[in-house]
Amino acid sequence: MAKEKNVKTNAMRILERNKIPYRANFYTCEEFIDGMHIADMLSQSYDVSFKTLVAVGKSKENYVFVLPVDKELDLKKAAKSVGEKSVELLHVKEIRDVTGYIRGGCTAIGMKKQFETVIHSSCLDFDEIIISGGALGVQLFIKPDDFLKITKAKALDIIYS
Numbered sequence: 001m002a003k004e005k006n007v008k009t010n011a012m013r014i015l016e017r018n019k020i021p022y023r024a025n026f027y028t029c030e031e032f033i034d035g036m037h038i039a040d041m042l043s044q045s046y047d048v049s050f051k052t053l054v055a056v057g058k059s060k061e062n063y064v065f066v067l068p069v070d071k072e073l074d075l076k077k078a079a080k081s082v083g084e085k086s087v088e089l090l091h092v093k094e095i096r097d098v099t100g101y102i103r104g105g106c107t108a109i110g111m112k113k114q115f116e117t118v119i120h121s122s123c124l125d126f127d128e129i130i131i132s133g134g135a136l137g138v139q140l141f142i143k144p145d146d147f148l149k150i151t152k153a154k155a156l157d158i159i160y161s
Contacts, residue, residue, distance in 0.1 A: 032104030035069030
């Protein structure tokens with residue numbers, strides 16, 4: 001699955017421990033700009049390339065939202081999907097403390113705590129999606145059903161139409 005010379009991330013170990021198949025892609029990332037930049041750099045479709053955003057609700061609970069890299073999270077739909085009155089995105093400086101991951105390497109698999117997760121329903125249109133592998137320069141190719149299973153996520157419409 002992973003090349004011998006490349007280090008396994010926590011997300012990979014969790015997938016392997018749960019016998020969930022995946023493919024890893026390692027690439028050089030000098031500077032993380034955004035998911036669209038990475039998809040362009042690797043000639044990957046935006047539709048199957050998903051980014052991970054972390055938000056905090058009015059209740060002070062954290063939530064994870066996973067959506068195509070070229071789409072914008074609709075905060076009202078996101079809040080409704082997790083039963084909150086409102087949610088706001090976590091500040092970049094707080095991501096590592098809350099999730100254990102850095103910006104650009106954040107994935108819903110293997111965060112410090114299993115937060116309620118919602119992935120955009122378009123993931124179900126594909127045999128395989130691309131998510132961050134838990135470190136800069138690492139991607140995981142995974143079946144949407146397997147992602148839903150390992151993260152206990154819901155697939156809902158959470159983007160602006």
